[in-house]
Amino acid sequence: MTLDDAVLTRHTVKAFEAGQTLPQEKIDTLLNVLRNSPSSVNSQPWHFVVASTPEGREAMAKATGGAFVYNEPKVLNASHVIALCMRSDLDDAHLQKVLEQEQKDGRFVAEGAKAGQDKGRRSYVDMHRFELRDIPQWMEKQVYLALGGLLLGAAMLNIDATPMEGFDARALDHALGLREKGLTSVVLVSLGVRSENDFNAALPKSRLPRDEIFTFI
Template identity: 85%
Template sequence: MMTLDDAVIARHTVKAFEPGQTVEQDKIETLLNVLQNSPSSVNSQPWHFVVASTPEGRAAMAKAATAAFSYNEPKILNASHVIALCMRSDLDEQHLEKVLEQEQKDGRFIAEGAREGQDKSRRAYVDMHRYELRDIPQWMEKQVYLALGGLLLGSAMLGIDATPMEGFDQRALDQSLGLREKGLTSVVLVSLGFRSEKDFNAALPKSRLPRNEIFTFI
């Protein structure tokens, strides 16, 4: 059984996938569970995930990998699954109410005043990022990258090869998937599948700065 140490050493960004190889559905379900339960600041969950598991779905995403980004097209078309990690255009009233209602439904408000306290606290952070820091988009994007980290580590633990990609035409992908009409915009793509013999990165040693460069113990 693969340990966490094994997974972090074994995983790498795959440069070529073997076409026609499909990840088992139970493993995909586990990764969807990872994404759904990802942490986010004040449980804001400002994300949406589009999962392409068919040739048609992958082709729709590949429309964003043309011109300067054409090198990523095979990584999309030849993968088993491709997930577009997206963020909301804003943390609007409807979304805040939906999150609060779900927390109520899931039984998170046991103590008296807990619901009101959670709502007030979350809105205080949203207002701070909207009016004082003026960085709502960047703040939401950070939460999406928290989900990305879990997805990549989860994939490695399951023996699934993965490639995160920022190299795509965001506007083209948003248009291809009809995201902006839904109040969403794409942030990063992740292809999942099994590497092919053309994946040169698999044979290269992992390179990271030494611990004494990146850790300070106090």
């Protein structure tokens, strides 16, 4: 499948075929996509909870009651559901952990590179904390970068996917024990095999015309 094929054929699945399990090697590829997602100053302010068992999907489905009950089958009938979460803050412990991993992975070759990286990253964190005062929004943007890569990766692997903001984040955080870990949920993605009841599969893709969304200078 080419990249053009993937972006033209992918769609948000509205119904999954229950009992269909995706190959683990494809899931591992998508997890690799998530782990290697880009983030501003390599801040990596995320955590991903993967539900691959009925018990795990049922835990996540607790957040799809009430106004979001229409999403419950998309969680329960999927093969895997991933909760993309963000940290409650970019604290010193996390920044130090990222820095030490960069050193372990051999990113600091030149003298002073480690100190320079640490100083530069912290300057961005401080700017968003004290001047822009938008640390949560900044971290959330990084999670959505990961979401885009995940959806494109799924399309390239011919995996049906559904991104969902329609869930009770407080209920999901409680069900998964996220807040005790300094995390909060941002978006859910169900992965699986679409069923014949997926009405969206037969509908044409609709986007604004090319000349309305691009300006060439």
